Amino acid sequence: MLIAGVGGQGIILASEIIALSAMKEGLDVKKAEVHGMSQRGGSVVSTLRYGQKVFSPLIKSGTADILLGFEKLEAYRTAQAVKPDGVIIVNDQEIYPITVASGKAKYPQNLDQLLVQTGRKVIKIDAYNIAKELGEVRAVNVVILGALASQLDLNKESWLSAIKERVPKKAVQVNLKAFQKGWEVGEKQV
Amino acid sequence: MQKVLLSGNEAVARGAYEAGIRVATAYPGTPSTEILQAVADNYPDIYCEWSVNEKVAVEVAIGASFGGVRSLSAMKHVGLNVAADPFFSLAYIGSATGGMVIVSADDPSMHSSQNEQDNRNYGRHAKVPVLEPADSQEAKDFTVWAIKISERFDTPVILRLTTRISHSKSVVELGEPVKPNKATYEKDVNQRMILPAIARKMRIKVEERLKKLIEWGEDCPLNIMEIRDKKAGVITCGVTYHHVREVAPELSTLKLGMVYPIPPKLVRKFTDSVKELYIVEELDPFIEMELNHLGIFPKKGKDVVPVLYELNPERVEAALKGEPDPISPPMPSDIPNRPPVLCPGCPHTGVFYNLHRMKARATGDIGCYTLGALPPLSAMDTCVCMGASLGNALGLEKALGEEFNKNLFAVIGESTFIHSGITGLVNCIYNKGNTNLIILDNRATAMTGHQPNPATGVTLMGETTHELDLAELARACGASYVAEVDPYDLAKTRKALEEASESEGVSVVISKRPCALIVRDEWKPALRVDVEACNGCRLCLQVGCPALSMKEKIAVIDRVLCTGCGVCAQVCPEEAILERAVI
Structure with a gap:
């Protein structure tokens, strides 16, 4: 699976929770990402694979099962890495790159349509507003994870215990609620 | 033993602990930085420091070794250029009194670096062994091995990581820590004063040591031969091994965990076992040149495997099939790029x-x-x-x-x-x-x-x-x-x-x-734009702040991103950018 977004969106924490959930089921897990210069507001892609035995941490383009897009433009940028009958879960959020903010380029206005045109199954989730309703905008990543979890075959208990391990103690309850909300939205779209 | 999910860097820190290392030094540099951070966070028994640069870091680690203590020094690939002076002397002096591992984290594809030098070459250049793990488990285990080799053969050992090892996470089974060495100091001028007369003697030791290392490498547990299909076999190392297994699971493999020096008998045993030999390695033809020197020429090597940039499963597959290099994956070309930027409020x-x-x-x-x-x-x-x-x-x-x-x-x-x-x-x-x-x-x-x-x-x-x-x-x-x-x-x-x-x-x-x-916690409330005063001159955009953009010819400030630093307000000739409190 691939997770794409903008540096600073909490992609590394999200991929950490997914990896941990898979590990809790006794599966082999590998995940890869790049730190450093790209973190400063640039495009970020994390790859994650789990199964009985995983060799490469990287995924051949066009063969990923699922793409988790934290931002629409980044989801579209990475969409072709997903297999033709794969799934794209996309957070309904737009973050303008500096090239757009400075007027050098235009942010595409038809990304929803472009994503559907790739032929992959698209699940859209308004994670920001769901998190906002729960009173914790920082739980956006976990809302998205809930939607992802509804599409995967890992046990819910593994997810919940991974979340408890990796989010700050005082934020556990709100994050568990965020996960549940995300799960419900994802489930409806099957 | 307990299984945990660790990055390659975290695994090296764990390996340092298990190997009884008690002094660890580094200067931060992507992709190596988290090694020392993980040591500081998890293993309070290990003295660790951010040295002012990599040269000093290696010198401190050498001092610890003089005092009988096992040590580690970590850096990014170009950091070893800075530390090359003490490193080359250390190659002669050795590390008999306290094992020493030099971690070099290379950055193929230059994700966060100015070049993509292949630091396996430093092994050949300084005549010291190079270990290259293929995942986090090996990153930990090879750190322990590096210390064993270092003390047994009286040599520093390079542990060569790449970005895909350092920053990938995989499952690691932990081991029991060994007892650290006892710190002692005995003056030994003939081992530690690298004067010409003494260095000439050490020079002989270095060559003899290489021969012993080659012999050890012939059946050491770090070099793993797996015979599958006898039609063809691949010699490889590091994460590339996993790319090969991914795309060509039927091929036999010789994975060199100790990538320098290369053991000729083992290599010949492998080449004799398979009809066709391939060498698949990232960046330089390092293994290939060593093999050429032995008179072994692969059927497929750097003539088909790209020398530029990081390898991945699709590039390895294309190389083995003789197809064009898919150097960059397919992506839409008509959408705006997202380059990294200075953060909002960056001083x-x-x-x-x-x-x-x-x-x-x-x-x-x-x-x-x-x-x-x-x-x-x-x-x-x-x-x-x-x-x-x-x-x-x-x-x-x-x-x-x-x-x-x-x-x-x-x-x-x-x-x-x-x-x-x-x-x-x-x-x-x-x-x-x-x-x-x-x-x-x-x-x-x-x-x-x-x-x-x-x-x-x-x-x-x-x-x-x-x-x-x-x-x-x-x-x-x-x-x-x-x-x-x-x-x-x-x-x-x-x-x-x-x-x-x-x-x-x-x-x-x-x-x-x-x-x-x-x-x-010192950020001020986000600034706002007085839409009556803003004349759309775009001067504020010259600041290059990601919180600023234009909508319908009026400047807009992103309330979440803005830190209230006020730099854009000083630039605005119309005084249209105001503090929120003013409203």
Whole structure:
């Protein structure tokens, strides 16, 4: 699976929770990402694979099962890495790159349509507003994870215990609620 | 034993603990930084430090080894260039009294680096063994092996990681830690004084040691031969092994965990077992040249496997099938790029905005501020290596004369200045330069994740220490003009820069303001735009702040991103950018 977004969106924490959930089921897990210069507001892609035995941490383009897009433009940028009958879960959020903010380029206005045109199954989730309703905008990543979890075959208990391990103690309850909300939205779209 | 999910870097830290290492040193550098961070966070028994640079880091580790203690020194690939001087001496001196591992984290594809040098070559160059793990489990295990080899063969060992090992996470089964060595010191001039007469003797030892290492490598557990289909076999190392297994699971493999020196008998045994030999390795034809030297030539090697950039499963598959290199994956080309940017509230912005307005020339250096070269600031002209800005500026002045120098600035961060800029400053003054230097002191080694440094007065282990006074240091070196400015104050910063360029001799302007990411609790409320006053002139966009954009010809400030630094408000000729409290 691939997770794409903008540096600073909490992609590394999200991929950490997914990896941990898979590990809790006794599966082999590998995940890869790049730190450093790209973190400063640039495009970020994390790859994650789990199964009985995983060799490469990287995924051949066009063969990923699922793409988790934290931002629409980044989801579209990475969409072709997903297999033709794969799934794209996309957070309904737009973050303008500096090239757009400075007027050098235009942010595409038809990304929803472009994503559907790739032929992959698209699940859209308004994670920001769901998190906002729960009173914790920082739980956006976990809302998205809930939607992802509804599409995967890992046990819910593994997810919940991974979340408890990796989010700050005082934020556990709100994050568990965020996960549940995300799960419900994802489930409806099957 | 317990199984945990660790990155390659975290696994090396765990390996250091299990190997009984008690001194660990490093200078931060992507992709190696988290090794020492993980040591500091998890293993309080290990003394660890951020050294001022990689050369000093290796020298401290050598000192520990002299004292009978096992040590580790970690750096990014180019860090070993800085540490090459002590490293090459160490190759002769050896490490019989305390095992030593030098971790080199290479960066194929230059995700966060200026070049993609292949540091396996340092093994051949210095005649020391190189271990290369293929995942986190091996990163931990090979660290333990490195110490064993180091003590048994009286040699430092390079543990070569790549970005895909350092920053990938996989499952690691933990081991029991061994007892550390007992610290002792015995004077031994013949082992530690690398004078010509002694070095000539050591030189013989180095060659004999290599022979013993080759012999050991013939059946060591680090080199793994797996015979599957006998039609063809691949010699490989590191993460590339996993790419090969992914795309061609039927092929036999010889995975070299010790990639230097290469054991000829084992290699011949493998080549005799398969009909066709392939060599699949990332970057240089390192294994291939070693094999060529033995008279072994693969059916497929660097003639089909690309020498440029990081390999991945699809590139390896294409190479083995003889198809064109899918160097970059398919992506839509008609959408805007998202390059990295200086963060909202970045203190460097105020300096770069001024340099841009002054149409100044700037020799740059290595850090977040390298991003100041990108539009719209476009405020830096050069970037060569750590500390190069000062020497480059002096060279330009000597070549083009003092007039050119008037509007020329060397720009360097405080951590990089301490790393290798101080000598450059002394050199400018000694050689009668008129250099203008800007030190961007943001109270952290920011690009690699806000590590403390001598100017912050805190150590890696969290202790307070002497805080280096950069202004005093500049004066002591002989700078004729020294000023400290707050870069959020554009006018005062401009004034200091102009005074620096007018004054005779070497001038130093220190821009002092903590990185916005380490003082989040000091952020002010987001600014707002007075839509009546804004005339859409776009001048504020010249600041290059990610929180600013234009919508329908009016400036817009993103409330979540804005830190309230006020730099854009100073730029606006219509005074249309206001504090929220004013409403």
